[in-house]
Structures are given as structure tokens and as C-alpha cells.
Amino acid sequence: MTTSTRVEVLAPRRPLDDLVADESLPADLTVQVGNAGAPIADSVPLQEFVASAGNLSHAQRMTIVQQALLLLEGNYVHLPLKAAMHAVNPVQRLRLLRARLGQQTDATMAPERDFHREVLSIFHSVRDLHTNYVLPAPFSGKIAYLPFQVERCVDGGAEKYIVSHLAQGVSTATFTRGVEITHWNGVPIALAAAVNADRFAGSNRAARLARGIDALTLRSLRLHLPPDEEWVTITYLDAGGVRHELRQPWLVGPNLPPMADADAPTVAAASRGLDLFADEISRARALLFAPQAVDQQFSDVQAEVETEPAEAGAELTTTMPLFFRARSVVTPSGTFGHVRIFSFDVEDALVEAFVDEFVRLIGLLPQDGLVLDVRGNGGGHIHASEFLLQTLTPRPITPEPVQFICTPLNLAVVRQHKDNPSGIDLGPWFRSMEQAVETGSAFSSAFPITPVEGANRRGQQYCGPVVLVTDARCYSATDIFAAGFQDHGIGPVLGVDDNTGAGGANVWTHSLLKRLLELPQPNPESPYRALPNGAAMRVSIRRTLRVGELAGTPVEDLGVVPEHRRELTRRDVLEGNLDLLNAAGALLAAMPGRALRLTSSLDGGGTLTLQVTTAGIQRLDVYVDGRPRASTDVADGTSTVTVTGVAGADVVRVEGHAGGELVAARTQQI
Known part of the structure; x- marks a missing residue:
């Protein structure tokens, strides 16, 4: 192997003349500048974006801290669990931050970046991807990105980090899909991924590592500050095993908008279970690596869909390409259906259409077995996730029940909506929470969010055997879906990680809570105050419990443990999950056909x-x-x-x- 090193640069929208002429580059290194345009329109280099950030006043910072205290003390259902499991005290940290702010003025307060970093650290300490501080303008709605994706796999018994996707038009002569990354900013890549994992909230080790790898190349600026470094130096081996280095500047651009409104006082917002980080990353990846699917999803032209069963190896056209991918796959064990579900994040009006499209797709796929793949799905509408379960089993579906933590503030919200004034019916939880004043109960009684009738109205639509494929990025409504799949004995779970992301909660935004206490009429005693500059917060409001044999077990921090475990291989990363689908096919072939x-x-x-x-x-x-x-x-x-x-x-x-x-x-x- 050669010891010489070449530094290459993937160009953003405009040529990096300033970087090419950078006097800090060693004289013996050559720089190759690509001629690609920015893969996301209106992108700018990181240093240009950072220069525009930072205008929160002292009073605005105090409002953010006081409202964060309100949410964690008064609404956060997992606070006792997180304090015990992770030995953290976010409430005390917020009190200390408030005390320090009280000793400062606009003239003496710390830089805004330091303030955001401290609040983010407090929220991240509970390792709950439902409970977030969402950064204000200009961060909200933006992503920092590198125009490629890195995935971990096992090849020949060794752990490898492979470039699995490149944005269209972005490449150099040697930095191509399939190259192996060995170092990241001079740090061995496995160590860099592990260090990165500790910076990003995740309920278990597998979940933290998965998000740490994602964050190597994509950062949602709604949830994380921009990278400290303006560029990344990647050491990699090309197809011939020759070592190279790539210097890639961070770019900042607008992300796709969310698919559903989390702040409106609707059933969808109140029934939401979503990992915001995963959802942001999923939409950003669609922009970078699947722009055709983005165009189709938002096009006014209705896609022409197939009406005949899919031929072996063929892919079906879907009317919801940001939600589904469906194809017939040929394996050594037989020809089976494969449906990838990318998200459950739909509005109320689209829940039935979502289920309709799923039923249509599985009806056109081979009926001898179905691989249902929810890897990377951060969740969404809990109704949408639990409504799908009935289509795969003859047994009645019992939706997962949820509980509030009993606090005076939660009781006030529930009392306001116990008679369903806004369409959000909190009546079932009211009596137990009112009695908690006398009984001392920590949690309310448990009732499902998903209506039982809706979860069973359609009944089974696919009678063949089904295998569910999961990973540590599965979270929230997808955790609920995976738990229901396992609890109802629908089929085996095949995991590429030791468990799912373990997000066992229904999440509400600060804005939704504020609106709920102002409906059906204004409430002058409401403690919720508007957050400044577009800042936002989210909190786990109701925790979910398993049903069936594990009835009463919380999903949070435990997740769904698969019956079968299989590492991704290089062929999986680069050849359409070939080995993973073969393993799933073997499981399907061993199950009885119906x-x-x-x-x-x-x-x-x-x-x-x-x-x-x-x-x-x-x-x-x-x-x-x-x-x-x-x-x-x-x-x-x-x-x-x-x-x-x-x-x-x-x-x-x-x-x-x-x-x-x-x-x-x-x-x-x-």
C-alpha cells in the first residue's frame, strides 16, 4: 500500500477557491476540486451560515429556561425512570442555569452558542429522542450535511465503514460508492463513530451508535448546533486498496418540511410518536439521494400504478414514495414480497389512505411470504402504525395502552379535555389522575391512544408468513408497531441491531400543550408562555406499555429485542440488502404457508x-x-x-x- 496521500475536495455550489488556496495545506499535498453543484438548492458553506446566527436577548433566554423547567417538572412522563437509569438530574441543571442567568445581563451574558449548547446538553442527558430543545431561527428548518452517506457493516468478520450513497453529480476520481473509510479527522473511524454516539441522545448503546454514524454526515440544526469544524478530512481506501484523503466542507441548506403539523390541536398531533432527529435525517436523505421520490411525492400529477401482481424481481410504483417502497425479491428460498416503510408520519386525513396504499401494495406482491422492513423509521402517527397490524394477522389487535405521570399540570391539561372539547379525548385518564391526589399513584391508569375499533375494522389482508426487519433507528410509533407485531405473534423479528431504538412514548410539543390549555377558551392561569425566535420544545407526555405476554412492560429504554439477529454485510450496503433479504427469505420458507x-x-x-x-x-x-x-x-x-x-x-x-x-x-x- 502506498504511503502517499492525496487530498480531494467535493465542491459545493460555488468553487472553493478560498479553500484551494488555503495556506494551511501542506505543500506536498495536491487538491482536486470537483465541478458538482450543491445537491440541495440554496446551500451555503458552514462558515457563512454560522456568521448569521445569534440574537437571543437575556429575557428570551430566561423564558426558554423557565419553560424547559415547566415541561420537565410538570409534563415529562419518564423523569423518574431517566433519573434512575442514567443517574441524571436535568431539573437541577436547569435551576442552576436559571440562577446563573439571573446574575447576568444583556451585556455580560455568555455567547448564544454556549447557551444553546448547555440547554441541548441538559435535554440530551435524559437520552430520550422524544424530549428535545428545538433551536430557534436561523437554525430551524436547516440541515448541515456532507454529500454522502456512511454505513457500518461486517465484511469477512471485520467491522467496516462504507460509503453507501453519493448525492447525484458528486464524486471524485477515487471517492466513489463502496470505498472504505478508515479515519475521520485523523481518528480511527470506529472510535470516531463511538465518540460521536455519546453526543447524541439514544436510549441504548445500539441506538446511540446508529445515530452517531448518521451524524457523521447529517446534522439537523433544529436539534443540534452546527459542527465545530468547518470541514472534515476523511481517509479512505479506494477499490484498489490505495489510501486517499478527502477534505469535505460542511454545507448548510434547507430541509424538506415536516409531513405533519405537530403543533396544531388535532388528533394527529396528540397521537404522535416521532423521533424528530430520525425524521429530519430521513427527509434530508430523500433530498440528497432520492430527489425523484421527492418530486413524485409533492407532484400534482397522480402516479400511474400497477394493477397486476408484480413480476419476480420487479418494483411497484407507489403513490406515497416517501413512505413506501415495495418490490418482489428473488432469494434462494423463494420469491417473496419486500415492503420498506420509511415513516408513519401522516396527518389524520391521510391515515386511511396510508393503510389503503399498504394494502394495495401487499396485495400485488407474492403471497408466499412478506419481508416487512422498518429500518430507519422514526415513527409518526401512532394510529397509522397500529392500524397496519390488523392487515397481517387473523387475531384481534390490542393497541398499546399509555399513561400520564400524575402532576398538577398534567391534571389541568387532562381536566380541560376530559369532555373532548377539541376532538382530543383525554377523559379516560381523568379519574385516575384526579384520584392520585389521594392514592399517591405516580402514573395514571393505562388506556390506548389508538381506537380499538379502527385497529380491527379491516381485518387480515395478507395471509402468508411475515418477517419484520428492524434496527436501532426504529423509534416511537415504529417501536410501538414492532412491539405490537411481536406481542400479537404475527411473525419473527429479524434485527440488524440488538434491539430497536426504545422510544416508548407519545410526544407533545410545548406549543400543543400551550394551545390545549387555551381551548375551548383562553386560560389566564396557563403557565405556558410563547417561546422566542421560533424556538420549540417537545416532551414525552405518555409512556407506552406492552401487551400480550409482556403486558405492562414499558417500551422506553428497553425496546423490542429481535428473535433473530444478523449484521449487515458489504453486499447488504451496496447491493440492495442482498444477504439480509436472503436471511429473511430462509425464515419465511421455514414457516407454514396459508x-x-x-x-x-x-x-x-x-x-x-x-x-x-x-x-x-x-x-x-x-x-x-x-x-x-x-x-x-x-x-x-x-x-x-x-x-x-x-x-x-x-x-x-x-x-x-x-x-x-x-x-x-x-x-x-x-
């Missing part, structure tokens, strides 16, 4: 005729409008079942049994 297809007709005399096609099913039970009407033994193939005396019937449900167990079901409007 099929249950149903057509129905009702004549004028009240006789219902059912044509039922089955595989792997021994007995059919028929329910009409919820009442048992028929039961018959069947073999593989098509059977005809008739039910008389059901004139005016609306809904038929056919349940398939094998070995005495319910294994498949179909629900259909007559």
Missing part, C-alpha cells in the same frame, strides 16, 4: 354464497354481522359455503383454523 381468498354474493332470499379458496387450512368458521353462522372442514382448493336467513347482512368474516388454532381470516363487506 392462503384464504373470499368472494361473496347475497341473493334476494337472504342466502349468502361464499367461494373460499384455501391452503394450509383445515376448518372454516363463518360469522355474519358478528354472529356465528356456519362451520365446515376444508382441504386445499376452492370450497363453496352457503348461509341462509341473512337478508340485509352487511359484513361476513371467515376464519380459517389449522391444528386447532386460528391461522387466517378475511373480513368483507357483502
Whole structure:
């Protein structure tokens, strides 16, 4: 291997003449400047952006600290857990910061960056990606980025860090997709990733490391200050094993807007479970690496979608490309469906459309087995995540229950909305929280956010075996989805990390809490005050509990542990998850296959005729409008079942049994 080193620079929108002429570069190093445009429009170099930041007054800083204290003391459901598990005291740190601010003036206060760093550190100390200080203007809505992505994998038993994606038009002669990074700013890459992991909140080691790797190249400036360094020096090995160095300046540009409004007093905002960091990173990656999907998602032109089953190896067109990717994959174990779910973050009006599109996609994929992949999904609307579960199992879905922590402030919010004045019904939690004054209960009684009827209205739509693929970036509503998948025995969970991100909560913004205490009429006693300059905060308001065999176990900090564990390989990173899908296919092939297809007709005399096609099913039970009407033994193939005396019937449900167990079901409007 050569010992010489070449320094290359991936250019942003304008040529880096000042960097090329930088006298700090050693004389024996050559610099190659690419000719690419900035992958995100309106990007500027980091140093130019930083120069525009910083105008909070002393009074505005005091407001931020006082409101942070209010949220953590009065609303934060995980405060006792976090103090115990991580030996932290964020409330006392905020009190100390408030005391120090009280001794300062506009003339003597510390630089704004130091203030933001301290508040961010306090929020990060609880290692809760739901509980955030969101930076004010000009940080909000911006991302700092490098125009490539780094992923960790295992190759030949050794840990490797590979460049998996490059933004369109960005490259040098040797810095291409697939190069192996060995050092980051002179630090061995594994150590750099580990050090970076400690700077970013995560409930467990796997979650922290995953976010530390993400933050090597992408930083949401809503949640983190810009990098201290203006550029990064990356040492890497090219395809021939020759060592090179890349000097890449940080760029700052606008991110895609959020897909849902978290501040409006709506059911969607109150039913939100979202890792804001993961959501910001996911949208930024779409801008950088999938601009066509962004254009399609926001286009007024309706995508032309397939109506026939996907051919082996083919990808389906989806009307929601920032939410789904669906394809048929060929593995040594057979041909199966693969659906990637990138986000659950939809508004109330789109929850049903979200489920409709999922049902449409899985109906066009092979019915012999489905790989459901939620890696990197930071969550979103809890209803959307739990509504999907029913489509994959014949068993009734029990949504995860949630609890408030009992505080006077939470009680005031719940009392204001116990009679559903805004459409946000907090009535079920009110009685137990009111009684907590006498009982001393730390938490309210537990009730689900997701309506039970909505979680079971459609019933099973896919009868084949299903494997769920997770990683440590799965968080919040995706944690809830993975927990429900496991708790209802839908299928095995295959994890590329030891557990999911372990975000077990419903998250509300400071702005939402403020609005809730002002509805249905203004409340002069509300302690919430508007935050300055577009600053914001979020807090875990209700904690989620498991159901089934793990009933009552909190999701927070524990997450969902997969039954099967598999490291990503180099082929996974560079060849469309080839080895991971082969492993998932092997799991699917070992599971029993089922099929249950149903057509129905009702004549004028009240006789219902059912044509039922089955595989792997021994007995059919028929329910009409919820009442048992028929039961018959069947073999593989098509059977005809008739039910008389059901004139005016609306809904038929056919349940398939094998070995005495319910294994498949179909629900259909007559």
C-alpha cells in the first residue's frame, strides 16, 4: 500500500477557491476540486451560515429556561425512570442555569452558542429522542450535511465503514460508492463513530451508535448546533486498496418540511410518536439521494400504478414514495414480497389512505411470504402504525395502552379535555389522575391512544408468513408497531441491531400543550408562555406499555429485542440488502404457508354464497354481522359455503383454523 496521500475536495455550489488556496495545506499535498453543484438548492458553506446566527436577548433566554423547567417538572412522563437509569438530574441543571442567568445581563451574558449548547446538553442527558430543545431561527428548518452517506457493516468478520450513497453529480476520481473509510479527522473511524454516539441522545448503546454514524454526515440544526469544524478530512481506501484523503466542507441548506403539523390541536398531533432527529435525517436523505421520490411525492400529477401482481424481481410504483417502497425479491428460498416503510408520519386525513396504499401494495406482491422492513423509521402517527397490524394477522389487535405521570399540570391539561372539547379525548385518564391526589399513584391508569375499533375494522389482508426487519433507528410509533407485531405473534423479528431504538412514548410539543390549555377558551392561569425566535420544545407526555405476554412492560429504554439477529454485510450496503433479504427469505420458507381468498354474493332470499379458496387450512368458521353462522372442514382448493336467513347482512368474516388454532381470516363487506 502506498504511503502517499492525496487530498480531494467535493465542491459545493460555488468553487472553493478560498479553500484551494488555503495556506494551511501542506505543500506536498495536491487538491482536486470537483465541478458538482450543491445537491440541495440554496446551500451555503458552514462558515457563512454560522456568521448569521445569534440574537437571543437575556429575557428570551430566561423564558426558554423557565419553560424547559415547566415541561420537565410538570409534563415529562419518564423523569423518574431517566433519573434512575442514567443517574441524571436535568431539573437541577436547569435551576442552576436559571440562577446563573439571573446574575447576568444583556451585556455580560455568555455567547448564544454556549447557551444553546448547555440547554441541548441538559435535554440530551435524559437520552430520550422524544424530549428535545428545538433551536430557534436561523437554525430551524436547516440541515448541515456532507454529500454522502456512511454505513457500518461486517465484511469477512471485520467491522467496516462504507460509503453507501453519493448525492447525484458528486464524486471524485477515487471517492466513489463502496470505498472504505478508515479515519475521520485523523481518528480511527470506529472510535470516531463511538465518540460521536455519546453526543447524541439514544436510549441504548445500539441506538446511540446508529445515530452517531448518521451524524457523521447529517446534522439537523433544529436539534443540534452546527459542527465545530468547518470541514472534515476523511481517509479512505479506494477499490484498489490505495489510501486517499478527502477534505469535505460542511454545507448548510434547507430541509424538506415536516409531513405533519405537530403543533396544531388535532388528533394527529396528540397521537404522535416521532423521533424528530430520525425524521429530519430521513427527509434530508430523500433530498440528497432520492430527489425523484421527492418530486413524485409533492407532484400534482397522480402516479400511474400497477394493477397486476408484480413480476419476480420487479418494483411497484407507489403513490406515497416517501413512505413506501415495495418490490418482489428473488432469494434462494423463494420469491417473496419486500415492503420498506420509511415513516408513519401522516396527518389524520391521510391515515386511511396510508393503510389503503399498504394494502394495495401487499396485495400485488407474492403471497408466499412478506419481508416487512422498518429500518430507519422514526415513527409518526401512532394510529397509522397500529392500524397496519390488523392487515397481517387473523387475531384481534390490542393497541398499546399509555399513561400520564400524575402532576398538577398534567391534571389541568387532562381536566380541560376530559369532555373532548377539541376532538382530543383525554377523559379516560381523568379519574385516575384526579384520584392520585389521594392514592399517591405516580402514573395514571393505562388506556390506548389508538381506537380499538379502527385497529380491527379491516381485518387480515395478507395471509402468508411475515418477517419484520428492524434496527436501532426504529423509534416511537415504529417501536410501538414492532412491539405490537411481536406481542400479537404475527411473525419473527429479524434485527440488524440488538434491539430497536426504545422510544416508548407519545410526544407533545410545548406549543400543543400551550394551545390545549387555551381551548375551548383562553386560560389566564396557563403557565405556558410563547417561546422566542421560533424556538420549540417537545416532551414525552405518555409512556407506552406492552401487551400480550409482556403486558405492562414499558417500551422506553428497553425496546423490542429481535428473535433473530444478523449484521449487515458489504453486499447488504451496496447491493440492495442482498444477504439480509436472503436471511429473511430462509425464515419465511421455514414457516407454514396459508392462503384464504373470499368472494361473496347475497341473493334476494337472504342466502349468502361464499367461494373460499384455501391452503394450509383445515376448518372454516363463518360469522355474519358478528354472529356465528356456519362451520365446515376444508382441504386445499376452492370450497363453496352457503348461509341462509341473512337478508340485509352487511359484513361476513371467515376464519380459517389449522391444528386447532386460528391461522387466517378475511373480513368483507357483502
